[in-house]
Amino acid sequence: MVEGKAPPELLNTYSEERVFAAEENLLNSTRSTDFITPKSKTSLTFRNAVLSLARNHAFARALVNSGRLSVPSFLTESRLNTPDDGPFSGDMVPGAPMDDAPMRFAGQDVWLLDQLGRRFCLLVYVNAPASLAANTLAQFKALASSAADGAAALALDVLLVSPAKTAATELKLLQDHTDRFAERYDAQDGTVYLIRPDQHVAARWRAFDAVKVQAALARATCNLH
Amino acid sequence: MPLNLQANFFEPGKRYFRAFTPGDDFYEALIDTHRDLSDEQSAMVNAKLVLLLANHVGDISVLREAMHIARKDI
Numbered sequence: 236m237v238e239g240k241a242p243p244e245l246l247n248t249y250s251e252e253r254v255f256a257a258e259e260n261l262l263n264s265t266r267s268t269d270f271i272t273p274k275s276k277t278s279l280t281f282r283n284a285v286l287s288l289a290r291n292h293a294f295a296r297a298l299v300n301s302g303r304l305s306v307p308s309f310l311t312e313s314r315l316n317t318p319d320d321g322p323f324s325g326d327m328v329p330g331a332p333m334d335d336a337p338m339r340f341a342g343q344d345v346w347l348l349d350q351l352g353r354r355f356c357l358l359v360y361v362n363a364p365a366s367l368a369a370n371t372l373a374q375f376k377a378l379a380s381s382a383a384d385g386a387a388a389l390a391l392d393v394l395l396v397s398p399a400k401t402a403a404t405e406l407k408l409l410q411d412h413t414d415r416f417a418e419r420y421d422a423q424d425g426t427v428y429l430i431r432p433d434q435h436v437a438a439r440w441r442a443f444d445a446v447k448v449q450a451a452l453a454r455a456t457c458n459l460h
Numbered sequence: 461m462p463l464n465l466q467a468n469f470f471e472p473g474k475r476y477f478r479a480f481t482p483g484d485d486f487y488e489a490l491i492d493t494h495r496d497l498s499d500e501q502s503a504m505v506n507a508k509l510v511l512l513l514a515n516h517v518g519d520i521s522v523l524r525e526a527m528h529i530a531r532k533d534i
Binding site for chain 1: 464465466467468477478479480483484486487488490491494495497499502503506529533
């Protein structure tokens with residue numbers, strides 16, 4: 236927005252998303268307080284019953300609320316998200332805070348989240364990066380560089396993720412050597428994720444489509460009217 | 461079917477991203493059910509709840525197992 240690439244309207248979405256997250260935090264901490272310091276005799280009895288059963292039974296352990304860890308919100312209702320147009324399994328829905336995954340980059344063990352800059356990023360999962368069609372590769376490069384010039388264009392990184400170990404690619408390639416990424420993101424050959432600068436999922440597709448990517452990018456920055 | 465002692469709470473049509481959420485949803489509803497009641501009234505509500513849920517479960521061998529576990533360590 237500072238660079239004139241997004242309208243002031245984007246600031247309202249920051250507020251909307253933080254209000255949602257704050258309400259979630261409040262709900263969790265209210266529930267924790269009710270469990271830790273019961274306000275009635277019955278509430279105390281239930282709490283003690285849970286603790287007693289928790290010694291031997293898994294279901295009761297799950298009810299022990301000793302203060303839920305502060306965890307990032309799933310911003311599934313955010314209007315910055317582009318809804319799925321096909322089926323995906325798992326939790327990495329539009330609005331989800333990204334799950335991390337161990338990766339290999341240039342021979343080093345790295346973590347996926349550490350590889351993402353504070354920019355929009357397109358994660359492209361491919362089985363065989365070496366045999367990517369030349370025009371597809373050219374489109375990726377165009378996306379990444381249209382980002383670099385033009386005042387109106389937004390910065391977008393394009394990152395390939397592949398189970399295969401391939402040396403020669405012009406784009407940065409992360410090797411999903413444990414298949415954790417494929418598993419957590421339900422990624423198949425061709426699956427594409429658009430990631431926000433704050434590492435939430437903005438959109439995802441089963442196949443790359445430059446027009447859809449641009450539309451999702453516009454939506455995620457309030458440039459879609 | 462034996463008594464299920466694994467976490468088993470859910471609500472149809474609701475999607476959970478955190479494992480603790482459905483259990484917390486239930487527990488909150490349970491405590492809310494007792495809000496502003498006297499101890500005696502709460503005891504009555506609990507007794508009714510047990511009867512309602514026992515009838516829902518139906519299988520008396522399962523209920524015997526639950527009653528046995530509930531009495532332990534008292």
